[in-house]
Amino acid sequence: MGLIERFFKEPRWGVHPDDHKRPAADAPLRMLPPPARLYMPLHQHVGGAARPIVLVGQKVLKGELLADAQGNISAPIHAPVSGTISAIGEVTAPHPSGLGFAAITIDNDFAGRWIETDPVSDPFALAPEEIARRTGKAGVVGLGGATFPAAIKFALGKRLQVGTLIVNGGECEPYLSSDDRIMRDHADQVIDGARIVMHAIGAREALVGIEDNKPEAIAAMRIAAAPFPEVKIRPVPARYPMGSDKQLIQTLTGKEVPADARAAEVGVLVHNVSTCAAVHKAIRLGQPLVERIVTLNGGAVKTPGNLFVPLGTLVDELLDFVGRVATPARLILGGPMMGTPLLHGRIPLVKGASGILAFDAQEALIPAAGPCIRCGSCTRACPMGLLPIEMAAHIRAGDLDGAVGFHLSDCISCGCCAYVCPSHIPLVQYFSHAKGELMTKERAKLRSEATRRLAEARVERVERETREKAAAAARRKAERDAAKAKTAAAALATTPVTQVEGEIA
Amino acid sequence: MLIAVGSLAVMGLALGGVLGVAARYLAVEENPIEAELQAMLPGSQCGQCGFVGCAQAAVALAKHEAPVTLCPPGGKALAVALAAKLGIKADLSGVADTGPQLATVAEEICTGCCRCLKVCPTDAIIGAAKQIHNVIREACTGCGACVERCPTEAMTMVPVPITLQHWVWPKPVVAVA
Structure with a gap:
């Protein structure tokens, strides 16, 4: 029976690559000594880039606001260390193009002094809107890699009356174990964060989906969730891409998210385990998102494992800390399946960086592409x-x-x-x-529509101006004529009087 | 036989009459392709094609009286799209395609004469007398009308910068077997 059940339960989609998660996942979490200089990018999230509010030369404390959210969908950026702002300029972005983006450079003073925080001892007494506001102010974004601002998702969940929160502990990408590590070491933070998110969106239950290749994490989470019957730990089969929201929702609830629809529309909201831990810190401790756990893994890494690092640290400094066996043949931010290839290591760590992979020549080998044989x-x-x-x-x-x-x-x-x-x-x-290409086309279409509107507005403005000028000229002429007529009338009126006076005299 | 000839003749006359009436009352006043062509053109009415505006250019294109390469701001991409729409083969040899461009002001040369902002078809240049002018990038169509008007050559056309938001993965190169 077990076999038949397994046959039906096992998803038919996806692949099952070698996970390469151990020994990195089993190595204890290490703290990276904060580097001397950090580069805090202004655009580490989906939406508009943050707007800097600090000046070069200004002294900042750890957790101080560096750049404020700008636009409807955006997130603020905070100082990952205490120190001095030494520059606001361009650094290479973690992007396959190798193009640059704006970042704030901070020289660390190694004092590690936090800004005054505003902890909340009982978040469940707060209004859901207040939780969303505090989470947004702390710059919490989806840490699974999508980096969508968490507070906006809360508001969406509240509006669409989502009943179920799904906590994503899938972490299906090979090599990565940062979520695994946070569940093993800080299961209480994850569970508390999940309960705060439930309160914020008004959900009745939370389903924590964890792939069954992480038995230690499942055990730790079960212990942490034991006092809270509304939080259910649900092991799911290890299969890539189980950590994708649509697949995890289908596996846990049986609901399929329609094309062009959001998860909230089928009554669920998905948050990553690391995001939940960040929400816990933002609310309970009042700390903004300035640090995260990153997996350092790959054949070119001497001591693979997970590091607790301040955001804005350069990839090279992380690799110096864990050591290199050989010069990495390829650097990847994120997992090997969906990660971003990095052109070099002088790229700062961003909020969505779950791992840095340094592959040796053998792992980095890309076989030459052949013709399609239509195997299906x-x-x-x-x-x-x-x-x-x-x-x-x-x-x-x-x-x-x-x-x-x-x-x-x-x-x-x-x-x-x-x-x-x-x-x-x-x-x-x-x-x-x-x-x-399709997005470029769409943008060009919107642009040409906007251009047309502008051109039409200009034609209308020029016509209006000519009309107004003509009207003003006519008015002035009328005024002049009126004035002339008035003086003439006055002259006419005065002459007889003098004549009369003359006659009297 | 007479009946057959007669009935066919009557039918022909009747149906011909219907067609004649339909042609008069259901006539299409404007070639529908003109509107489609006009929608493809930039719409900034810059006049570089030699026509008064994009609508007139679209009329000429529909009649095959103008080459598809007539629009400098549209560049090669527009020429190809127009040729596909009209079902003709475009001769692209004469098109110097610099890609999409933007006007920029060299601030150290600008004298603030206000001539450029009067010719901009989309009001994309802001400025006042004896103040340095500037171009609103989102509104600039790259038509280049301002470059000709500038007395100090402070206006130049530069390629639209590629940003993270605009960058597109290149198409994989297929090895020819």
């Missing part, structure tokens, strides 16, 4: 039920609209298709290219 492996692996084979063929031929017809917009770029492809075709790159 990618179709079987796709967790979204798409046809990668057809989408890639259309994109290769330059027919982007054809690819959209095969629901390119539902692709989550998880990389399962490219992983199983026997011809090693870079399928995800095709999809990323097409999504980028």
